[in-house]
Amino acid sequence: MLYRSALNKAIDESMEADSSVVILGEDVGRYGGSYRVSEGLFSKYGEKRVIDTPIAELSIVGNAIGMAIAGLRPIAEIMTANFSLLAMDQIINHAAKFRYMSGGKMTIPLTVRMPGGVSRQLAAQHSENYETLFSSIPGLIVLAASNASYAYYGLKWAIFSNDPVVFLEHELLYPMDMEFREIKNFDPFKAEIVKEGKDVTIITYLKMRYDVIEAAKELEKAGINAEIIDLNSLRPLDIETIANSVKKTKKAVIVEEDHKTGGMGAEILAQITEKCFYDLDAPVLRIAGEDVPIPYNRKLELASIPTPEKIVKKILEWKAENGI
Amino acid sequence: MNSARVKKFYYLMRLGREFELAAKREYMNGNIAGFLHLDIGQEAVSVGTMQAFDKGDVFTHYREHVLAIARGMDPKLVMAELFGKKTGISRGKGGSMHLFEPKLDFYGGDAIVAGHLPIAVGCAYARKIQGENAGVFAIFGDGASNAGAFFESINIASAWKLPVIFFLENNFYAIGTHISWVSPFIEQFHKVKNYMPAKVIDGMNVCEVYDAVTEAKEYIENGLGPYFIEAKTYRYEGHSMSDAGKYRSEEELEIYKSKDPIENLKKEALKKGLADERYFRETDAKIEHIINEAVEFAKNSPEPDVEELYDGVFCKECENVIP
Numbered sequence: 001m002l003y004r005s006a007l008n009k010a011i012d013e014s015m016e017a018d019s020s021v022v023i024l025g026e027d028v029g030r031y032g033g034s035y036r037v038s039e040g041l042f043s044k045y046g047e048k049r050v051i052d053t054p055i056a057e058l059s060i061v062g063n064a065i066g067m068a069i070a071g072l073r074p075i076a077e078i079m080t081a082n083f084s085l086l087a088m089d090q091i092i093n094h095a096a097k098f099r100y101m102s103g104g105k106m107t108i109p110l111t112v113r114m115p116g117g118v119s120r121q122l123a124a125q126h127s128e129n130y131e132t133l134f135s136s137i138p139g140l141i142v143l144a145a146s147n148a149s150y151a152y153y154g155l156k157w158a159i160f161s162n163d164p165v166v167f168l169e170h171e172l173l174y175p176m177d178m179e180f181r182e183i184k185n186f187d188p189f190k191a192e193i194v195k196e197g198k199d200v201t202i203i204t205y206l207k208m209r210y211d212v213i214e215a216a217k218e219l220e221k222a223g224i225n226a227e228i229i230d231l232n233s234l235r236p237l238d239i240e241t242i243a244n245s246v247k248k249t250k251k252a253v254i255v256e257e258d259h260k261t262g263g264m265g266a267e268i269l270a271q272i273t274e275k276c277f278y279d280l281d282a283p284v285l286r287i288a289g290e291d292v293p294i295p296y297n298r299k300l301e302l303a304s305i306p307t308p309e310k311i312v313k314k315i316l317e318w319k320a321e322n323g324i
Numbered sequence: 325m326n327s328a329r330v331k332k333f334y335y336l337m338r339l340g341r342e343f344e345l346a347a348k349r350e351y352m353n354g355n356i357a358g359f360l361h362l363d364i365g366q367e368a369v370s371v372g373t374m375q376a377f378d379k380g381d382v383f384t385h386y387r388e389h390v391l392a393i394a395r396g397m398d399p400k401l402v403m404a405e406l407f408g409k410k411t412g413i414s415r416g417k418g419g420s421m422h423l424f425e426p427k428l429d430f431y432g433g434d435a436i437v438a439g440h441l442p443i444a445v446g447c448a449y450a451r452k453i454q455g456e457n458a459g460v461f462a463i464f465g466d467g468a469s470n471a472g473a474f475f476e477s478i479n480i481a482s483a484w485k486l487p488v489i490f491f492l493e494n495n496f497y498a499i500g501t502h503i504s505w506v507s508p509f510i511e512q513f514h515k516v517k518n519y520m521p522a523k524v525i526d527g528m529n530v531c532e533v534y535d536a537v538t539e540a541k542e543y544i545e546n547g548l549g550p551y552f553i554e555a556k557t558y559r560y561e562g563h564s565m566s567d568a569g570k571y572r573s574e575e576e577l578e579i580y581k582s583k584d585p586i587e588n589l590k591k592e593a594l595k596k597g598l599a600d601e602r603y604f605r606e607t608d609a610k611i612e613h614i615i616n617e618a619v620e621f622a623k624n625s626p627e628p629d630v631e632e633l634y635d636g637v638f639c640k641e642c643e644n645v646i647p
Contacts, residue, residue: 022453048453054483059476062442063449066460069431070381070450089473093436094443102424103415104636106431139637162639 001180003173006148007037007113010155011075015045021159022067024051025060025077034079035115035174057086061112065095068110073159081116081168082128095164096139111158111165117207117257118305119171124293127301129258131205134166135235135267142235143188144168146209148178150232153186168234170207191238193245197227200315201245203268204255205231208306212255215311222316226253234264242268243275250281251324253315257305260288282322287314325531327598330589332375333530334599335607337367337586340390342615343399347389347406347420350619351565356406359435360420361387365560368585369493370394372533373463377489377541380458381451383444384432385465386421387559395430397423403618409625416628417636437498438464438471441490445477448486448550459487459544461537467498469512478550482519485549489540490516492554493527499563500571516552527555528583558583 001009015021023038029052032039042050053060057078064074078084084091091112098106118127134142141163145151151169158165194209195216204212209230216226227245231238246252252272254265265286272284290304344362351360363370367390374382374394384391389406393399397413405412406420413423421435431447434440444462451460468474469492481488492512496503504510513522521543525536533555540551558580562569569577593599 051449054476054480056476056480058473059442059445059480062439062473062477063446063480066383066443066446066448067450068446069426069443070447070454072450074446089436089439090442093439094434098424099638100636101414101418101422102426102636103412103417105414105424105426107639141638 001148001178003148003151003176003178004035004037006151006180007155007169008039008041010152010159011038012041012044014156014159015041015049018073018160020071021073021075022049022051023075023077024053024064026053026055026079028052028077033077035171037174038077057083058090061087061090061095064110064112065090065098065108068108069106073109075111075113075159078112078114080126081114081130082125084112084114084130087112088133091134091140091164091166092137096137099163100139107162108164109162111155111167113155113167113169115169115171115174117170117172118289118294118301121296121298121301123296127294129289131168131234132258132262132264132267135264139164140235141165142168142233144205144232144234146170146173146206146230146232149181149183150192152180153183154188154232157186157188168206172207189233189236189238191232191241192230193241194228194230195226197225197249199225199249200251200253201227201229201242201249202253202255203229203231203242205234205264206257208255208257211306211308211311214308215315218308218312219315224315224319237268237271239271239275242272246272246276247279250279252276252280253285253287253318255287255306255311257289259291260286261291263288282318282324285314285318287311325596325598330593330598331603331607333371333534334586334589334593334604335611336371336375336394337530337589338608339399339611339614340367340370340393341586342611343389343393343403343618346615346619347403348561348565350406355623356420357408358419359386360406360565361563362561363387363390363559365580365584366390366493366495366527366557368530368533369527369555369557372530373461373491373537376534376537377461381429381431381444381447381460383440383447383460383462384430384434385437385440385463385468386433386435387465388423388433389420391463392423392425392430395428397425397428397430399614399618400621403622404625407622407625408627409622410628410632411621411625415632415636438468438473440464441468441473441477444488445481445486448481448488449484452486457487457545457547459489459541461489461491463491463493465498466492466494466496466503466512468492469515470507478516478519478552481550485547487544487547488550489537489544490550490552491537492552493557494554495557495559497559497563497571499567502571511554513552513554520550520552522552522554524554524556527557528580528585528588530585530589
């Protein structure tokens with residue numbers, strides 16, 4: 001199943017099951033969605049529930065919060081994570097805080113979906129990962145879907161959650177054809193052990209999952225049997241699954257597309273240190289995006305983010321440096 | 325103007341003012357902390373709007389004690405919130421700027437200037453598609469009328485013909501910045517008049533406020549789209565307790581104090597025989613009692629327990645639920 005079809009199926013089934021579910025955003029209706037996620041929904045559910053908005057992100061999320069207060073279950077689509085910065089006041093100061101500031105009286109069943117990440121030569125204002133910004137805010141649940149199954153179950157869960165959920169997607173995943181697994185007793189906060197291994201735990205999420213899987217095949221040839229964990233949920237973080245794996249392998253590597261300074265990896269590393277310091281045989285390795293705005297030129301663009309080759313190289317260097 | 329209505333206006337405006345004077349005293353006594361934005365001088369706006377807009381959803385800004393009380397919130401619970409007590413309307417987690425009561429369809433005090441306007445618009449959208457016509461009332465100050473969220477909101481509400489009343493209380497000062505220093509005109513309705521009906525009223529006159537909102541309510545209820553009212557008003561106090569108000573002259577303040585909404589209503593009512601001296605005397609005494617009770621209630625209420633720190637971040641009931 002295409003990743004984008006899984007998202008579409010989740011929205012479609014949710015809208016079918018509950019008339020209070022609506023979707024709003026730029027080009028989500030008549031156009032069918034910039035990444036075709038909302039394709040077909042306009043003709044099926046009409047303009048009242050599939051709402052084309054002006055290019056005004058602050059209002060897309062702000063309007064969605066108002067809809068949520070009035071009893072709807074809005075899905076606000078932000079075309080690209082970069083544009084979410086315009087809506088940040090609504091996401092952080094309003095959606096995340098209303099329940100708490102009201103002493104638990106307000107309920108905001110809101111989903112804010114957005115694709116992010118480095119695609120192909122879109123330059124710095126269309127290539128950003130902002131998961132750390134969202135994940136550092138109490139009152140938000142932050143989910144990151146790397147595969148069709150999680151895209152489907154996770155998004156459905158988000159839509160029917162009574163709390164505000166930021167649902168992160170990746171631009172390069174939309175057209176990917178993926179295996180769809182049925183999941184019983186789905187837990188949105190549970191990390192997935194993508195591959196079991198005994199030598200090193202590699203923790204990742206979103207599109208980097210696939211780069212890590214590829215890198216792991218090469219590492220296998222070099223005699224390193226890696227365990228791969230896909231986080232799925234960035235807030236809350238499933239530290240239990242991470243810690244159990246690190247205790248087994250004694251070594252941890254974090255691979256993220258986000259910039260290294262203050263990225264998700266920094267938080268994961270801090271939590272591993274708190275939980276597993278005495279289990280570690282080596283310093284935790286962070287393989288992350290470089291601390292530069294993403295360049296347009298393809299060669300430079302690739303140099304700014306982890307790739308399978310880079311992941312292999314850095315892990316082998318780290319192994320040699322630490323005598324493991 | 326009839327006797328019952330005048331009495332209601334007087335009662336709520338006086339209640340609001342005495343509440344705020346008590347809040348000011350308690351702030352000075354150290355029982356209230358943080359920001360405290362008083363409404364003194366602007367009671368005609370708070371009371372006139374809430375009396376006219378008696379159904380539908382209300383989204384307010386941070387200067388909202390009197391709005392909340394005029395909407396029906398118990399002064400005890402509001403005072404307890406100002407004291408940060410467990411019994412407060414937001415359980416001591418919101419404070420002066422964040423009084424919420426969904427049972428009264430009252431959402432606000434929002435402390436982000438203009439931040440509540442897109443939310444009010446979204447709520448109006450939902451009400452419209454749900455087939456309810458009571459509509460939405462959004463109140464904000466002149467400072468908000470320069471923000472992007474304001475322009476986005478009037479555009480969307482107007483494009484989609486949403487049932488929302490935008491009510492601007494123009495007290496001329498955004499903290500200490502006069503509207504004429506940051507806007508090309510003092511009356512902000514010029515920004516809106518191409519989008520929707522927009523009128524300017526005397527915000528020191530509660531009956532005028534009431535009539536304008538009543539008219540606007542009928543308009544939005546008929547599905548004609550949004551409506552804009554600008555009320556010229558004045559706050560006697562500073563922006564908040566830390567504001568000494570040095571940016572304006574004593575003369576200016578005196579001019580507006582001579583237009584006091586409560587005193588003028590009283591004079592008018594006596595002149596027209598709609599209420600007598602005895603009514604005012606008895607009402608004032610009753611209000612004094614209510615306010616004293618509210619302060620005592622707040623003082624004697626317990627602090628929240630530290631165990632409540634994490635309560636209300638998320639809805640616990642929805643954890644791990646798959647529809």
